[in-house]
Amino acid sequence: MITDAKAVAAHFNEQGYAVVREVFSKAEVAEIERRLTDALRTVVPTLKAGDVYYEDAPDKPVKSVFRLDQHVPYFRQLLADERLLRIMREIFDGSEVMQVGTAFFAKAAQAGSVTPAHQDNAFQNLQPPEDLVCTIAIDESTPANGVLTVQAGSHRLGLLPHRASGVMGFSQTLMTPVDAALYPEVPLCMKPGDISLHHTNTIHRSGPNTTDRSRRQLGLIYRSARAKRDEVGWAKYQAELKRLHDQHPVKA
Numbered sequence: 127m128i129t130d131a132k133a134v135a136a137h138f139n140e141q142g143y144a145v146v147r148e149v150f151s152k153a154e155v156a157e158i159e160r161r162l163t164d165a166l167r168t169v170v171p172t173l174k175a176g177d178v179y180y181e182d183a184p185d186k187p188v189k190s191v192f193r194l195d196q197h198v199p200y201f202r203q204l205l206a207d208e209r210l211l212r213i214m215r216e217i218f219d220g221s222e223v224m225q226v227g228t229a230f231f232a233k234a235a236q237a238g239s240v241t242p243a244h245q246d247n248a249f250q251n252l253q254p255p256e257d258l259v260c261t262i263a264i265d266e267s268t269p270a271n272g273v274l275t276v277q278a279g280s281h282r283l284g285l286l287p288h289r290a291s292g293v294m295g296f297s298q299t300l301m302t303p304v305d306a307a308l309y310p311e312v313p314l315c316m317k318p319g320d321i322s323l324h325h326t327n328t329i330h331r332s333g334p335n336t337t338d339r340s341r342r343q344l345g346l347i348y349r350s351a352r353a354k355r356d357e358v359g360w361a362k363y364q365a366e367l368k369r370l371h372d373q374h375p376v377k378a
């Protein structure tokens with residue numbers, strides 16, 4: 127239960143991340159899981175490159191799916207969950223909260239691949255950087271199945287230089303690693319129904335899934351209405367994305 131949205135916002139503002147336990151009940155997680163399974167069967171096969179990515183493994187399991195909320199009303203409703211919006215209003219302190227969209231990360235059993243270290247703002251190009259991902263755990267996450275790992279306090283560094291990663295679905299990675307002694311790595315180990323939040327400038331990464339069980343997480347992206355896109359940075363990122371997609375067909 128979220129009892130204190132102010133405390134969550136204070137931790138988030140200080141550390142660039144927060145974890146809140148048991149926000150969604152078992153029944154709610156089962157419903158999210160059912161809707162995802164449904165969408166993976168009906169919607170995902172129709173999606174264009176850039177909205178879905180597959181792992182480079184023999185059976186090509188789904189790696190990530192973006193903007194499902196534009197296809198399935200259930201996911202739009204999930205973005206409007208009042209428990210989550212209460213936290214967002216505290217974090218974005220007085221600004222209108224934009225419900226931007228969803229990002230599903232499947233991290234399939236034995237096939238889920240590495241997410242290179244990055245700041246989401248290298249993709250989003252927002253100023254001020256008032257944007258975050260609220261991640262709902264569908265499966266338990268552990269170091270062995272590729273837990274999402276953040277560097278505490280790194281959101282205060284601003285947007286750092288990135289380079290092309292060559293990784294489909296995460297086309298940008300940090301140019302230079304940031305000292306983990308100064309900005310300690312925190313694995314956001316979660317149980318189904320827990321949520322985590324990370325700031326758009328918080329450095330994060332995840333390892334491969336070496337286990338027999340998936341590590342599915344559904345990200346919900348929220349933004350303050352104050353955040354505006356830097357169109358030059360955005361155009362540069364879009365060009366890099368196009369180059370990557372031209373080189374790799376959807377199920378490559």
Ligand SMILES: O=C(O)CCC(=O)C(=O)O
Nearest residue numbers: 231241246259274332345
């Ligand atoms: O699930 C992952 O490994 C990466 C997730 C991520 O990069 C994000 O939510 O911004």
